[in-house]
Amino acid sequence: MKTAFITGATSGIGKATAKRLGNEGYKLILCGRRKEILEELARELSEKTDVYTLTFDVRNYDEVKTAIDSLPAEWKAIDVLLNNAGNAHGLEPLSEGKVSDWDMMMDGNVKGLLYVSKCIIPGMKERNSGHIINISSVAALLTYANGVVYCASKKAVKAISEGMRLELTEFGIKVSDLAPGAVETEFSEVRFKGDKDRAASVYSGYEALKAEDIADAISYVVNAPKHVTIADMTIYPSAQASPVQIHRK
Ligand code: NDP
Ligand code: 8X3
Numbered sequence: 001m002k003t004a005f006i007t008g009a010t011s012g013i014g015k016a017t018a019k020r021l022g023n024e025g026y027k028l029i030l031c032g033r034r035k036e037i038l039e040e041l042a043r044e045l046s047e048k049t050d051v052y053t054l055t056f057d058v059r060n061y062d063e064v065k066t067a068i069d070s071l072p073a074e075w076k077a078i079d080v081l082l083n084n085a086g087n088a089h090g091l092e093p094l095s096e097g098k099v100s101d102w103d104m105m106m107d108g109n110v111k112g113l114l115y116v117s118k119c120i121i122p123g124m125k126e127r128n129s130g131h132i133i134n135i136s137s138v139a140a141l142l143t144y145a146n147g148v149v150y151c152a153s154k155k156a157v158k159a160i161s162e163g164m165r166l167e168l169t170e171f172g173i174k175v176s177d178l179a180p181g182a183v184e185t186e187f188s189e190v191r192f193k194g195d196k197d198r199a200a201s202v203y204s205g206y207e208a209l210k211a212e213d214i215a216d217a218i219s220y221v222v223n224a225p226k227h228v229t230i231a232d233m234t235i236y237p238s239a240q241a242s243p244v245q246i247h248r249k
Contacts, residue, residue: 001049002027003026003027003075003078004029004078004080004081004082005029005078005081006029007032007082007085007113008031009028009038011032011037012183012211013135013180013183014030014032014084017082017084017215018030018041019045020219021080021215021222022045022048023048025048025049027049027052028051029051029075030054031055031067032085035055038053054071058108058111058112058116059108059111059112059115061111064112064116068119068120069119076123077127079129079131080130080132081120081130081131082133082135083117083132083157084133085116086105087190087191088139088147088187088190088191089104089105089150090191090193091147091191092146093145093146094148094149105153106153109154109156109157110153117160117164120132121164124173125168128171129172130168130172130174131175132164132174132175132176133175133178133221133222135214136158136178136179137157138179138234138236138243139151139154139243142244143155144243157177161177162177175231176230176231177232177233178233178235179232179235180209180214181235181240181243182202182240183208183214185211188202206237206246206248209236
């Protein structure tokens with residue numbers, strides 16, 4: 001039975017993927033900051049598979065390392081790492097951007113992904129096997145005004161995915177980068193700091209992607225035959241043509 005380590009498992013894409021891979025029989029290590037949600041999800045999924053939870057903030061390297069080091073021996077061999085934790089914070093021009101928002105995006109989306117990967121890659125190299133899936137975004141493909149720092153953080157994720165593939169292929173480790181367009185999750189509520197109406201307006205007038213659509217894609221990517229690597233995948237809702245072009249009715 002393979003073990004999948006999922007960051008950002010308390011919500012959205014990470015939670016949907018936990019359910020999907022759990023149903024497929026993967027053992028799950030579920031991570032996030034919200035312990036109660038993790039525990040509730042673990043209770044639900046433990047009817048299907050073995051589940052272990054780790055609570056840490058990806059921005060804090062000591063927390064990340066301590067949590068991953070604490071895994072019991074039978075949980076240490078991680079086959080699939082889903083680097084999914086991340087968010088946008090704010091939507092405004094650079095001149096008006098908040099430094100605390102920039103810090104959250106660069107520290108969480110970029111450095112957090114690096115911290116988690118640094119703790120897990122050595123084991124994968126030793127075992128000469130593994131699969132890392134990084135969730136970037138269509139924001140990595142085209143920078144949009146007012147979201148410059150988020151876009152920069154996701155361009156960094158793309159660059160890291162490329163670099164990981166260059167460094168890890170010889171160790172039998174696959175690296176995949178998934179770039180979703182608009183997915184209706186807690187993402188916009190976080191971006192707009194709890195403003196539910198503004199968040200809902202992001203997804204109005206068209207059918208946005210669901211977290212389960214991305215979980216489907218992740219399942220396809222991780223279950224591809226051993227000799228097949230899906231290096232990059234871009235997924236839009238059918239009504240979206242670019243990060244800044246959505247056809248609304
Ligand atoms: P959600 O807000 O629903 O989920 C974000 C997850 O990330 C939560 O589980 C949250 O857990 C976790 N997280 C955020 N910051 C931290 C942190 N500092 N430490 C630990 N965990 C953290 O959003 P999505 O599911 O939509 O987002 C998942 C990924 O997909 C993100 O990287 C996002 O950028 C990317 N993405 C999203 C798109 C969208 O339209 N929704 C489109 C393209 C990419 P907790 O709060 O419990 O810590
Ligand atoms: C989230 C998608 O277009 O809001 O990464 O940046 S977008």
